[in-house]
Amino acid sequence: MKVSEAIGMIFASTEEKRNLRRRLARRAAREAGYYIYSDHMVWKEQPFFEKAWTGATGIPGIADPRCFVLQSVIRSLAQVKGDVAECGVRRGRSTYFMLTADEAERTYHLFDAFEGLPEPTEDDRLADGSVRWTEGDLSTEEAVARENLSGFSNVSFHVGWIPQTLTAVAGGSFALVHIDVDLHAPTRDSLEFFWPLVVPGGMVVSDDYGSRKCPGARKAFDEFFADKAGIIELPTGQALVRKAEA
Numbered sequence: 001m002k003v004s005e006a007i008g009m010i011f012a013s014t015e016e017k018r019n020l021r022r023r024l025a026r027r028a029a030r031e032a033g034y035y036i037y038s039d040h041m042v043w044k045e046q047p048f049f050e051k052a053w054t055g056a057t058g059i060p061g062i063a064d065p066r067c068f069v070l071q072s073v074i075r076s077l078a079q080v081k082g083d084v085a086e087c088g089v090r091r092g093r094s095t096y097f098m099l100t101a102d103e104a105e106r107t108y109h110l111f112d113a114f115e116g117l118p119e120p121t122e123d124d125r126l127a128d129g130s131v132r133w134t135e136g137d138l139s140t141e142e143a144v145a146r147e148n149l150s151g152f153s154n155v156s157f158h159v160g161w162i163p164q165t166l167t168a169v170a171g172g173s174f175a176l177v178h179i180d181v182d183l184h185a186p187t188r189d190s191l192e193f194f195w196p197l198v199v200p201g202g203m204v205v206s207d208d209y210g211s212r213k214c215p216g217a218r219k220a221f222d223e224f225f226a227d228k229a230g231i232i233e234l235p236t237g238q239a240l241v242r243k244a245e246a
């Protein structure tokens with residue numbers, strides 16, 4: 001609190017004090033990055049978010065604002081025909097949120113080895129030369145993901161390593177591809193395989209683009225889209241790319 005504000009607090013009316021407290025709380029929240037959670041933000045009260053949030057209690061995974069972005073994206077694609085692919089499912093939290101918000105009829109093709117990350121490569125090195133991940137990080141049990149998503153009939157699991165498993169959907173068409181595999185190689189392989197299968201107006205979402213822990217994922221997106229499409233970077237750490245209408 002500035003000195004002028006502190007002095008003002010002493011002589012202020014109750015109403016003025018309340019307003020000042022609100023202003024200070026907003027400033028602190030903004031500085032700490034919690035602004036997105038402040039009271040006047042309605043995203044967390046949307047029925048489709050509340051429904052998924054309640055249903056996914058006990059499923060750890062990506063943070064709520066990212067889940068909301070995925071829901072918002074899939075809702076925006078209600079008129080776009082095509083399936084959804086997700087590369088990197090883990091326990092199924094992101095999948096659960098998308099499925100709950102999706103009003104279109106489509107199949108969700110879910111790709112994961114459930115053995116954690118493969119070995120990082122040179123492209124995954126941070127600026128200081130270190131690598132955040134080691135082989136096997138983020139492993140989980142396939143049965144856990146299946147159980148978490150057992151309430152949805154339109155899911156199809158493709159268990160095993162990307163890119164080998166991707167050929168199961170060769171020739172398919174996709175309204176949305178969500179890529180959350182953290183490292184350069186599987187991100188690049190997923191983009192190379194899926195981008196030609198994304199329908200006009202469809203989208204690709206990266207969960208990892210803005211994460212300091214995942215420089216390889218950002219590199220893969222930047223390299224792949226340099227001559228194809230613009231990348232929209234979000235403060236949640238995600239990035240969106242839309243395929244131009246034909």
Ligand SMILES: C[S@@+](CC[C@H](N)C(=O)[O-])C[C@H]1O[C@@H](n2cnc3c(N)ncnc32)[C@H](O)[C@@H]1O
Binds near residue numbers: 116140160162
């Ligand atoms: C960050 S987690 C996914 C998180 C999930 N989207 C959520 O909502 O919590 C990354 C997942 O990618 C998987 N993965 C990474 N590289 C892979 C590859 N090459 N093939 C298959 N799965 C892979 C890991 O097994 C892990 O489950």
